[in-house]
Amino acid sequence: MSPSRPLVFAHRGGAEALPEHTLAAYVRALDEGADGVECDVRLTRDGHLVCVHDRRLNRTSNGTGLVSAKTLAELDALDYASWHPAAATEDLPVEHTRLLTLERLLDALRDRGLGVRLLIETKHPSRYGADVERRLVEMLRRYGLAEPVPDDPVRVTVMSFAALALRRIRTLAPGIPTVYLLEIPPPGVRRGRLPFGAKIAGPSIGLIRARPNLVESLRAAGHGAYVWTVNREEDVNLVLAQRVDGIITDRPGFVIDRLEKLPPV
Incomplete structure:
Protein backbone atom coordinates (compact mmCIF):
# COMPACT_ATOMS: atom_id res chain seq x y z
CA MET A 1 0.00 0.00 0.00
CA SER A 2 1.34 3.43 -0.91
CA PRO A 3 2.35 5.72 1.98
CA SER A 4 -0.16 8.22 0.60
CA ARG A 5 -3.00 5.80 1.34
CA PRO A 6 -4.90 6.18 4.62
CA LEU A 7 -4.06 3.86 7.47
CA VAL A 8 -6.58 1.07 8.03
CA PHE A 9 -7.54 0.26 11.63
CA ALA A 10 -9.58 -2.78 12.64
CA HIS A 11 -12.42 -1.49 14.83
CA ARG A 12 -12.64 -3.63 17.98
CA GLY A 13 -10.37 -6.03 16.11
CA GLY A 14 -12.59 -6.20 13.03
CA ALA A 15 -16.00 -6.73 14.55
CA GLU A 16 -17.77 -8.13 11.51
CA ALA A 17 -15.82 -11.32 10.81
CA LEU A 18 -15.20 -12.51 14.38
CA PRO A 19 -16.40 -11.64 17.90
CA GLU A 20 -15.30 -8.13 18.78
CA HIS A 21 -12.50 -7.56 21.27
CA THR A 22 -11.29 -11.15 21.06
CA LEU A 23 -7.71 -12.05 20.30
CA ALA A 24 -9.00 -14.10 17.36
CA ALA A 25 -10.39 -10.94 15.75
CA TYR A 26 -7.17 -8.97 16.23
CA VAL A 27 -5.00 -11.75 14.82
CA ARG A 28 -7.29 -12.08 11.77
CA ALA A 29 -7.24 -8.34 11.11
CA LEU A 30 -3.44 -8.14 11.21
CA ASP A 31 -3.16 -11.21 9.01
CA GLU A 32 -5.41 -9.43 6.50
CA GLY A 33 -2.95 -6.53 6.42
CA ALA A 34 -4.47 -3.93 8.72
CA ASP A 35 -2.04 -1.17 9.66
CA GLY A 36 -3.41 -1.10 13.17
CA VAL A 37 -6.21 -2.08 15.49
CA GLU A 38 -8.59 -0.28 17.82
CA CYS A 39 -9.83 -1.28 21.26
CA ASP A 40 -11.98 0.15 24.04
CA VAL A 41 -10.84 -0.11 27.66
CA ARG A 42 -12.75 -0.17 30.92
CA LEU A 43 -11.62 -0.71 34.51
CA THR A 44 -12.80 -3.71 36.49
CA ARG A 45 -13.78 -3.51 40.14
CA ASP A 46 -10.30 -4.70 41.11
CA GLY A 47 -8.48 -2.25 38.86
CA HIS A 48 -7.69 -4.17 35.66
CA LEU A 49 -8.03 -2.72 32.15
CA VAL A 50 -10.21 -4.93 29.96
CA CYS A 51 -11.21 -4.59 26.32
CA VAL A 52 -15.00 -4.32 26.39
CA HIS A 53 -17.02 -1.68 24.57
CA ASP A 54 -20.36 -1.62 26.38
CA ARG A 55 -20.92 -0.63 30.00
CA ARG A 56 -22.95 -3.81 30.39
CA LEU A 57 -21.99 -7.37 29.57
CA ASN A 58 -25.27 -8.48 28.05
CA ARG A 59 -24.62 -7.90 24.34
CA THR A 60 -21.20 -9.52 23.90
CA SER A 61 -21.08 -12.21 26.58
CA ASN A 62 -23.26 -14.65 28.46
CA GLY A 63 -23.03 -12.45 31.55
CA THR A 64 -25.12 -9.57 32.86
CA GLY A 65 -24.47 -6.40 34.78
CA LEU A 66 -21.84 -3.69 34.66
CA VAL A 67 -18.25 -4.41 33.64
CA SER A 68 -17.09 -1.95 36.30
CA ALA A 69 -18.87 -3.89 39.05
CA LYS A 70 -17.10 -7.20 38.28
CA THR A 71 -13.67 -8.47 39.21
CA LEU A 72 -11.27 -9.70 36.58
CA ALA A 73 -11.85 -13.30 37.69
CA GLU A 74 -15.62 -12.90 37.38
CA LEU A 75 -15.30 -11.46 33.88
CA ASP A 76 -12.80 -14.07 32.78
CA ALA A 77 -15.29 -16.84 33.60
CA LEU A 78 -17.73 -15.63 30.91
CA ASP A 79 -18.15 -16.63 27.25
CA TYR A 80 -17.36 -13.81 24.80
CA ALA A 81 -17.75 -15.64 21.49
CA SER A 82 -20.95 -17.69 21.22
CA TRP A 83 -23.14 -14.62 20.59
CA HIS A 84 -21.39 -14.02 17.24
CA PRO A 85 -22.42 -15.95 14.07
CA ALA A 86 -18.77 -16.96 13.45
CA HIS A 124 -16.45 7.60 29.80
CA PRO A 125 -18.43 8.33 31.85
CA SER A 126 -16.94 5.84 34.28
CA ARG A 127 -17.37 5.38 38.01
CA TYR A 128 -13.56 5.35 38.20
CA GLY A 129 -13.09 8.71 36.47
CA ALA A 130 -9.44 9.73 36.05
CA ASP A 131 -8.24 6.33 37.29
CA VAL A 132 -8.89 4.96 33.79
CA GLU A 133 -6.23 7.19 32.25
CA ARG A 134 -3.87 6.83 35.22
CA ARG A 135 -3.96 3.05 35.04
CA LEU A 136 -3.57 3.16 31.28
CA VAL A 137 -0.46 5.35 31.41
CA GLU A 138 1.01 3.19 34.19
CA MET A 139 0.62 0.12 31.99
CA LEU A 140 2.07 1.85 28.94
CA ARG A 141 5.08 2.89 31.02
CA ARG A 142 5.63 -0.71 32.08
CA TYR A 143 5.71 -1.65 28.40
CA GLY A 144 7.98 1.26 27.50
CA LEU A 145 5.24 2.79 25.31
CA ALA A 146 4.47 6.01 27.19
CA GLU A 147 7.22 7.89 25.35
CA PRO A 148 6.89 6.68 21.76
CA VAL A 149 9.91 6.14 19.53
CA PRO A 150 9.83 5.21 15.82
CA ASP A 151 10.97 1.60 16.29
CA ASP A 152 8.46 0.69 19.01
CA PRO A 153 6.87 -2.71 18.27
CA VAL A 154 3.53 -1.15 19.23
CA ARG A 155 2.73 2.51 18.53
CA VAL A 156 -0.06 3.69 20.81
CA THR A 157 -2.55 6.50 20.28
CA VAL A 158 -5.23 7.26 22.88
CA MET A 159 -8.73 8.32 21.85
CA SER A 160 -11.78 9.54 23.71
CA PHE A 161 -15.04 11.41 23.32
CA ALA A 162 -14.21 13.01 26.68
CA ALA A 163 -12.00 16.07 26.27
CA LEU A 164 -10.95 15.85 29.93
CA ALA A 165 -9.67 12.32 29.35
CA LEU A 166 -7.41 13.63 26.59
CA ARG A 167 -6.24 16.41 28.88
CA ARG A 168 -5.26 13.82 31.48
CA ILE A 169 -3.29 11.85 28.89
CA ARG A 170 -1.51 15.01 27.77
CA THR A 171 -0.59 15.78 31.40
CA LEU A 172 0.48 12.24 32.33
CA ALA A 173 2.22 11.28 29.08
CA PRO A 174 2.56 14.24 26.71
CA GLY A 175 4.37 12.16 24.10
CA ILE A 176 1.37 9.94 23.40
CA PRO A 177 -0.71 11.12 20.40
CA THR A 178 -4.39 11.69 21.09
CA VAL A 179 -7.55 11.60 18.98
CA TYR A 180 -10.62 13.63 19.90
CA LEU A 181 -13.61 11.52 18.87
CA LEU A 182 -16.57 13.38 17.41
CA GLU A 183 -20.18 12.52 16.75
CA ILE A 184 -21.73 15.92 17.42
CA PRO A 185 -19.08 18.64 16.98
CA PRO A 186 -18.74 21.14 19.86
CA PRO A 187 -18.24 24.85 19.10
CA GLY A 188 -14.93 25.57 17.42
CA VAL A 189 -14.37 22.14 15.87
CA ARG A 190 -16.09 23.12 12.63
CA ARG A 191 -13.36 25.79 12.32
CA GLY A 192 -10.70 23.15 12.84
CA ARG A 193 -9.97 23.70 16.54
CA LEU A 194 -9.45 20.67 18.81
CA PRO A 195 -9.25 20.74 22.62
CA PHE A 196 -6.33 20.08 24.95
CA GLY A 197 -3.59 19.57 22.42
CA ALA A 198 -5.24 16.82 20.36
CA LYS A 199 -3.70 16.75 16.89
CA ILE A 200 -6.10 14.26 15.32
CA ALA A 201 -9.87 14.39 15.07
CA GLY A 202 -11.98 11.24 15.03
CA PRO A 203 -15.27 12.14 13.35
CA SER A 204 -17.95 9.56 12.67
CA ILE A 205 -18.81 8.73 9.08
CA GLY A 206 -22.24 10.23 9.74
CA LEU A 207 -20.65 13.52 10.72
CA ILE A 208 -18.52 13.49 7.57
CA ARG A 209 -21.65 13.04 5.49
CA ALA A 210 -23.43 15.86 7.31
CA ARG A 211 -20.48 18.28 7.26
CA PRO A 212 -18.56 17.63 4.04
CA ASN A 213 -16.14 20.53 4.70
CA LEU A 214 -15.09 19.34 8.16
CA VAL A 215 -12.00 17.38 7.09
CA GLU A 216 -10.83 20.28 4.95
CA SER A 217 -11.17 22.64 7.94
CA LEU A 218 -9.27 20.24 10.18
CA ARG A 219 -6.50 19.85 7.61
CA ALA A 220 -6.22 23.64 7.22
CA ALA A 221 -5.71 23.89 10.98
CA GLY A 222 -2.93 21.28 10.85
CA HIS A 223 -4.94 18.34 12.19
CA GLY A 224 -5.34 14.80 10.92
CA ALA A 225 -8.60 12.84 10.68
CA TYR A 226 -9.36 9.22 11.55
CA VAL A 227 -12.95 8.40 10.52
CA TRP A 228 -15.14 5.70 12.12
CA THR A 229 -16.86 3.31 11.43
CA VAL A 230 -16.36 2.97 7.66
CA ASN A 231 -17.89 -0.29 6.41
CA ARG A 232 -19.69 0.40 3.13
CA GLU A 233 -18.10 0.93 -0.28
CA GLU A 234 -19.76 4.31 -0.74
CA ASP A 235 -18.35 5.45 2.59
CA VAL A 236 -14.87 4.21 1.69
CA ASN A 237 -15.14 6.24 -1.51
CA LEU A 238 -16.29 9.29 0.45
CA VAL A 239 -13.41 9.28 2.94
CA LEU A 240 -10.89 8.61 0.19
CA ALA A 241 -12.19 11.67 -1.65
CA GLN A 242 -11.78 13.62 1.60
CA ARG A 243 -8.14 12.40 1.87
CA VAL A 244 -8.48 11.26 5.47
CA ASP A 245 -5.47 9.93 7.35
CA GLY A 246 -7.07 6.85 8.86
CA ILE A 247 -10.06 4.58 8.26
CA ILE A 248 -11.48 2.74 11.27
CA THR A 249 -13.58 -0.20 10.09
CA ASP A 250 -15.26 -3.42 11.14
CA ARG A 251 -14.20 -4.82 7.75
CA PRO A 252 -10.43 -4.30 7.42
CA GLY A 253 -10.00 -6.95 4.71
CA PHE A 254 -12.72 -5.34 2.59
CA VAL A 255 -11.27 -1.83 2.95
CA ILE A 256 -7.71 -2.99 2.21
CA ASP A 257 -8.94 -4.80 -0.91
CA ARG A 258 -10.69 -1.62 -2.03
CA LEU A 259 -7.53 0.45 -1.51
CA GLU A 260 -5.34 -2.03 -3.35
CA LYS A 261 -7.58 -1.72 -6.42
CA LEU A 262 -7.05 2.02 -6.63
CA PRO A 263 -4.72 3.29 -9.37
CA PRO A 264 -1.25 4.38 -8.20
CA VAL A 265 -1.02 7.97 -6.99
Missing part, protein backbone atom coordinates in the same frame (compact mmCIF):
# COMPACT_ATOMS: atom_id res chain seq x y z
CA ALA A 87 -18.81 -19.08 16.61
CA ALA A 88 -21.01 -21.63 14.81
CA THR A 89 -18.86 -21.86 11.68
CA GLU A 90 -15.25 -21.33 12.76
CA ASP A 91 -13.02 -23.42 14.97
CA LEU A 92 -11.88 -20.66 17.31
CA PRO A 93 -9.36 -21.56 20.04
CA VAL A 94 -10.73 -20.94 23.52
CA GLU A 95 -7.60 -18.95 24.36
CA HIS A 96 -8.43 -16.60 21.50
CA THR A 97 -12.04 -15.98 22.53
CA ARG A 98 -11.79 -15.48 26.30
CA LEU A 99 -11.90 -12.06 27.95
CA LEU A 100 -9.22 -9.85 26.45
CA THR A 101 -7.29 -7.68 28.87
CA LEU A 102 -5.28 -4.77 27.56
CA GLU A 103 -2.18 -6.49 28.90
CA ARG A 104 -2.83 -9.61 26.83
CA LEU A 105 -3.49 -7.51 23.73
CA LEU A 106 -0.25 -5.55 24.19
CA ASP A 107 1.67 -8.80 24.64
CA ALA A 108 0.17 -10.25 21.46
CA LEU A 109 0.90 -7.13 19.42
CA ARG A 110 4.43 -6.80 20.76
CA ASP A 111 5.15 -10.43 19.93
CA ARG A 112 4.33 -9.77 16.25
CA GLY A 113 7.19 -7.25 16.12
CA LEU A 114 5.76 -5.33 13.16
CA GLY A 115 5.38 -1.81 14.49
CA VAL A 116 1.62 -2.30 14.87
CA ARG A 117 -0.45 0.79 15.56
CA LEU A 118 -2.90 0.54 18.46
CA LEU A 119 -5.75 2.99 19.02
CA ILE A 120 -6.99 2.78 22.63
CA GLU A 121 -10.31 4.44 23.45
CA THR A 122 -10.92 5.21 27.12
CA LYS A 123 -14.64 4.91 27.84
Whole structure:
Protein backbone atom coordinates (compact mmCIF):
# COMPACT_ATOMS: atom_id res chain seq x y z
CA MET A 1 0.00 0.00 0.00
CA SER A 2 1.34 3.43 -0.91
CA PRO A 3 2.35 5.72 1.98
CA SER A 4 -0.16 8.22 0.60
CA ARG A 5 -3.00 5.80 1.34
CA PRO A 6 -4.90 6.18 4.62
CA LEU A 7 -4.06 3.86 7.47
CA VAL A 8 -6.58 1.07 8.03
CA PHE A 9 -7.54 0.26 11.63
CA ALA A 10 -9.58 -2.78 12.64
CA HIS A 11 -12.42 -1.49 14.83
CA ARG A 12 -12.64 -3.63 17.98
CA GLY A 13 -10.37 -6.03 16.11
CA GLY A 14 -12.59 -6.20 13.03
CA ALA A 15 -16.00 -6.73 14.55
CA GLU A 16 -17.77 -8.13 11.51
CA ALA A 17 -15.82 -11.32 10.81
CA LEU A 18 -15.20 -12.51 14.38
CA PRO A 19 -16.40 -11.64 17.90
CA GLU A 20 -15.30 -8.13 18.78
CA HIS A 21 -12.50 -7.56 21.27
CA THR A 22 -11.29 -11.15 21.06
CA LEU A 23 -7.71 -12.05 20.30
CA ALA A 24 -9.00 -14.10 17.36
CA ALA A 25 -10.39 -10.94 15.75
CA TYR A 26 -7.17 -8.97 16.23
CA VAL A 27 -5.00 -11.75 14.82
CA ARG A 28 -7.29 -12.08 11.77
CA ALA A 29 -7.24 -8.34 11.11
CA LEU A 30 -3.44 -8.14 11.21
CA ASP A 31 -3.16 -11.21 9.01
CA GLU A 32 -5.41 -9.43 6.50
CA GLY A 33 -2.95 -6.53 6.42
CA ALA A 34 -4.47 -3.93 8.72
CA ASP A 35 -2.04 -1.17 9.66
CA GLY A 36 -3.41 -1.10 13.17
CA VAL A 37 -6.21 -2.08 15.49
CA GLU A 38 -8.59 -0.28 17.82
CA CYS A 39 -9.83 -1.28 21.26
CA ASP A 40 -11.98 0.15 24.04
CA VAL A 41 -10.84 -0.11 27.66
CA ARG A 42 -12.75 -0.17 30.92
CA LEU A 43 -11.62 -0.71 34.51
CA THR A 44 -12.80 -3.71 36.49
CA ARG A 45 -13.78 -3.51 40.14
CA ASP A 46 -10.30 -4.70 41.11
CA GLY A 47 -8.48 -2.25 38.86
CA HIS A 48 -7.69 -4.17 35.66
CA LEU A 49 -8.03 -2.72 32.15
CA VAL A 50 -10.21 -4.93 29.96
CA CYS A 51 -11.21 -4.59 26.32
CA VAL A 52 -15.00 -4.32 26.39
CA HIS A 53 -17.02 -1.68 24.57
CA ASP A 54 -20.36 -1.62 26.38
CA ARG A 55 -20.92 -0.63 30.00
CA ARG A 56 -22.95 -3.81 30.39
CA LEU A 57 -21.99 -7.37 29.57
CA ASN A 58 -25.27 -8.48 28.05
CA ARG A 59 -24.62 -7.90 24.34
CA THR A 60 -21.20 -9.52 23.90
CA SER A 61 -21.08 -12.21 26.58
CA ASN A 62 -23.26 -14.65 28.46
CA GLY A 63 -23.03 -12.45 31.55
CA THR A 64 -25.12 -9.57 32.86
CA GLY A 65 -24.47 -6.40 34.78
CA LEU A 66 -21.84 -3.69 34.66
CA VAL A 67 -18.25 -4.41 33.64
CA SER A 68 -17.09 -1.95 36.30
CA ALA A 69 -18.87 -3.89 39.05
CA LYS A 70 -17.10 -7.20 38.28
CA THR A 71 -13.67 -8.47 39.21
CA LEU A 72 -11.27 -9.70 36.58
CA ALA A 73 -11.85 -13.30 37.69
CA GLU A 74 -15.62 -12.90 37.38
CA LEU A 75 -15.30 -11.46 33.88
CA ASP A 76 -12.80 -14.07 32.78
CA ALA A 77 -15.29 -16.84 33.60
CA LEU A 78 -17.73 -15.63 30.91
CA ASP A 79 -18.15 -16.63 27.25
CA TYR A 80 -17.36 -13.81 24.80
CA ALA A 81 -17.75 -15.64 21.49
CA SER A 82 -20.95 -17.69 21.22
CA TRP A 83 -23.14 -14.62 20.59
CA HIS A 84 -21.39 -14.02 17.24
CA PRO A 85 -22.42 -15.95 14.07
CA ALA A 86 -18.77 -16.96 13.45
CA ALA A 87 -18.81 -19.08 16.61
CA ALA A 88 -21.01 -21.63 14.81
CA THR A 89 -18.86 -21.86 11.68
CA GLU A 90 -15.25 -21.33 12.76
CA ASP A 91 -13.02 -23.42 14.97
CA LEU A 92 -11.88 -20.66 17.31
CA PRO A 93 -9.36 -21.56 20.04
CA VAL A 94 -10.73 -20.94 23.52
CA GLU A 95 -7.60 -18.95 24.36
CA HIS A 96 -8.43 -16.60 21.50
CA THR A 97 -12.04 -15.98 22.53
CA ARG A 98 -11.79 -15.48 26.30
CA LEU A 99 -11.90 -12.06 27.95
CA LEU A 100 -9.22 -9.85 26.45
CA THR A 101 -7.29 -7.68 28.87
CA LEU A 102 -5.28 -4.77 27.56
CA GLU A 103 -2.18 -6.49 28.90
CA ARG A 104 -2.83 -9.61 26.83
CA LEU A 105 -3.49 -7.51 23.73
CA LEU A 106 -0.25 -5.55 24.19
CA ASP A 107 1.67 -8.80 24.64
CA ALA A 108 0.17 -10.25 21.46
CA LEU A 109 0.90 -7.13 19.42
CA ARG A 110 4.43 -6.80 20.76
CA ASP A 111 5.15 -10.43 19.93
CA ARG A 112 4.33 -9.77 16.25
CA GLY A 113 7.19 -7.25 16.12
CA LEU A 114 5.76 -5.33 13.16
CA GLY A 115 5.38 -1.81 14.49
CA VAL A 116 1.62 -2.30 14.87
CA ARG A 117 -0.45 0.79 15.56
CA LEU A 118 -2.90 0.54 18.46
CA LEU A 119 -5.75 2.99 19.02
CA ILE A 120 -6.99 2.78 22.63
CA GLU A 121 -10.31 4.44 23.45
CA THR A 122 -10.92 5.21 27.12
CA LYS A 123 -14.64 4.91 27.84
CA HIS A 124 -16.45 7.60 29.80
CA PRO A 125 -18.43 8.33 31.85
CA SER A 126 -16.94 5.84 34.28
CA ARG A 127 -17.37 5.38 38.01
CA TYR A 128 -13.56 5.35 38.20
CA GLY A 129 -13.09 8.71 36.47
CA ALA A 130 -9.44 9.73 36.05
CA ASP A 131 -8.24 6.33 37.29
CA VAL A 132 -8.89 4.96 33.79
CA GLU A 133 -6.23 7.19 32.25
CA ARG A 134 -3.87 6.83 35.22
CA ARG A 135 -3.96 3.05 35.04
CA LEU A 136 -3.57 3.16 31.28
CA VAL A 137 -0.46 5.35 31.41
CA GLU A 138 1.01 3.19 34.19
CA MET A 139 0.62 0.12 31.99
CA LEU A 140 2.07 1.85 28.94
CA ARG A 141 5.08 2.89 31.02
CA ARG A 142 5.63 -0.71 32.08
CA TYR A 143 5.71 -1.65 28.40
CA GLY A 144 7.98 1.26 27.50
CA LEU A 145 5.24 2.79 25.31
CA ALA A 146 4.47 6.01 27.19
CA GLU A 147 7.22 7.89 25.35
CA PRO A 148 6.89 6.68 21.76
CA VAL A 149 9.91 6.14 19.53
CA PRO A 150 9.83 5.21 15.82
CA ASP A 151 10.97 1.60 16.29
CA ASP A 152 8.46 0.69 19.01
CA PRO A 153 6.87 -2.71 18.27
CA VAL A 154 3.53 -1.15 19.23
CA ARG A 155 2.73 2.51 18.53
CA VAL A 156 -0.06 3.69 20.81
CA THR A 157 -2.55 6.50 20.28
CA VAL A 158 -5.23 7.26 22.88
CA MET A 159 -8.73 8.32 21.85
CA SER A 160 -11.78 9.54 23.71
CA PHE A 161 -15.04 11.41 23.32
CA ALA A 162 -14.21 13.01 26.68
CA ALA A 163 -12.00 16.07 26.27
CA LEU A 164 -10.95 15.85 29.93
CA ALA A 165 -9.67 12.32 29.35
CA LEU A 166 -7.41 13.63 26.59
CA ARG A 167 -6.24 16.41 28.88
CA ARG A 168 -5.26 13.82 31.48
CA ILE A 169 -3.29 11.85 28.89
CA ARG A 170 -1.51 15.01 27.77
CA THR A 171 -0.59 15.78 31.40
CA LEU A 172 0.48 12.24 32.33
CA ALA A 173 2.22 11.28 29.08
CA PRO A 174 2.56 14.24 26.71
CA GLY A 175 4.37 12.16 24.10
CA ILE A 176 1.37 9.94 23.40
CA PRO A 177 -0.71 11.12 20.40
CA THR A 178 -4.39 11.69 21.09
CA VAL A 179 -7.55 11.60 18.98
CA TYR A 180 -10.62 13.63 19.90
CA LEU A 181 -13.61 11.52 18.87
CA LEU A 182 -16.57 13.38 17.41
CA GLU A 183 -20.18 12.52 16.75
CA ILE A 184 -21.73 15.92 17.42
CA PRO A 185 -19.08 18.64 16.98
CA PRO A 186 -18.74 21.14 19.86
CA PRO A 187 -18.24 24.85 19.10
CA GLY A 188 -14.93 25.57 17.42
CA VAL A 189 -14.37 22.14 15.87
CA ARG A 190 -16.09 23.12 12.63
CA ARG A 191 -13.36 25.79 12.32
CA GLY A 192 -10.70 23.15 12.84
CA ARG A 193 -9.97 23.70 16.54
CA LEU A 194 -9.45 20.67 18.81
CA PRO A 195 -9.25 20.74 22.62
CA PHE A 196 -6.33 20.08 24.95
CA GLY A 197 -3.59 19.57 22.42
CA ALA A 198 -5.24 16.82 20.36
CA LYS A 199 -3.70 16.75 16.89
CA ILE A 200 -6.10 14.26 15.32
CA ALA A 201 -9.87 14.39 15.07
CA GLY A 202 -11.98 11.24 15.03
CA PRO A 203 -15.27 12.14 13.35
CA SER A 204 -17.95 9.56 12.67
CA ILE A 205 -18.81 8.73 9.08
CA GLY A 206 -22.24 10.23 9.74
CA LEU A 207 -20.65 13.52 10.72
CA ILE A 208 -18.52 13.49 7.57
CA ARG A 209 -21.65 13.04 5.49
CA ALA A 210 -23.43 15.86 7.31
CA ARG A 211 -20.48 18.28 7.26
CA PRO A 212 -18.56 17.63 4.04
CA ASN A 213 -16.14 20.53 4.70
CA LEU A 214 -15.09 19.34 8.16
CA VAL A 215 -12.00 17.38 7.09
CA GLU A 216 -10.83 20.28 4.95
CA SER A 217 -11.17 22.64 7.94
CA LEU A 218 -9.27 20.24 10.18
CA ARG A 219 -6.50 19.85 7.61
CA ALA A 220 -6.22 23.64 7.22
CA ALA A 221 -5.71 23.89 10.98
CA GLY A 222 -2.93 21.28 10.85
CA HIS A 223 -4.94 18.34 12.19
CA GLY A 224 -5.34 14.80 10.92
CA ALA A 225 -8.60 12.84 10.68
CA TYR A 226 -9.36 9.22 11.55
CA VAL A 227 -12.95 8.40 10.52
CA TRP A 228 -15.14 5.70 12.12
CA THR A 229 -16.86 3.31 11.43
CA VAL A 230 -16.36 2.97 7.66
CA ASN A 231 -17.89 -0.29 6.41
CA ARG A 232 -19.69 0.40 3.13
CA GLU A 233 -18.10 0.93 -0.28
CA GLU A 234 -19.76 4.31 -0.74
CA ASP A 235 -18.35 5.45 2.59
CA VAL A 236 -14.87 4.21 1.69
CA ASN A 237 -15.14 6.24 -1.51
CA LEU A 238 -16.29 9.29 0.45
CA VAL A 239 -13.41 9.28 2.94
CA LEU A 240 -10.89 8.61 0.19
CA ALA A 241 -12.19 11.67 -1.65
CA GLN A 242 -11.78 13.62 1.60
CA ARG A 243 -8.14 12.40 1.87
CA VAL A 244 -8.48 11.26 5.47
CA ASP A 245 -5.47 9.93 7.35
CA GLY A 246 -7.07 6.85 8.86
CA ILE A 247 -10.06 4.58 8.26
CA ILE A 248 -11.48 2.74 11.27
CA THR A 249 -13.58 -0.20 10.09
CA ASP A 250 -15.26 -3.42 11.14
CA ARG A 251 -14.20 -4.82 7.75
CA PRO A 252 -10.43 -4.30 7.42
CA GLY A 253 -10.00 -6.95 4.71
CA PHE A 254 -12.72 -5.34 2.59
CA VAL A 255 -11.27 -1.83 2.95
CA ILE A 256 -7.71 -2.99 2.21
CA ASP A 257 -8.94 -4.80 -0.91
CA ARG A 258 -10.69 -1.62 -2.03
CA LEU A 259 -7.53 0.45 -1.51
CA GLU A 260 -5.34 -2.03 -3.35
CA LYS A 261 -7.58 -1.72 -6.42
CA LEU A 262 -7.05 2.02 -6.63
CA PRO A 263 -4.72 3.29 -9.37
CA PRO A 264 -1.25 4.38 -8.20
CA VAL A 265 -1.02 7.97 -6.99
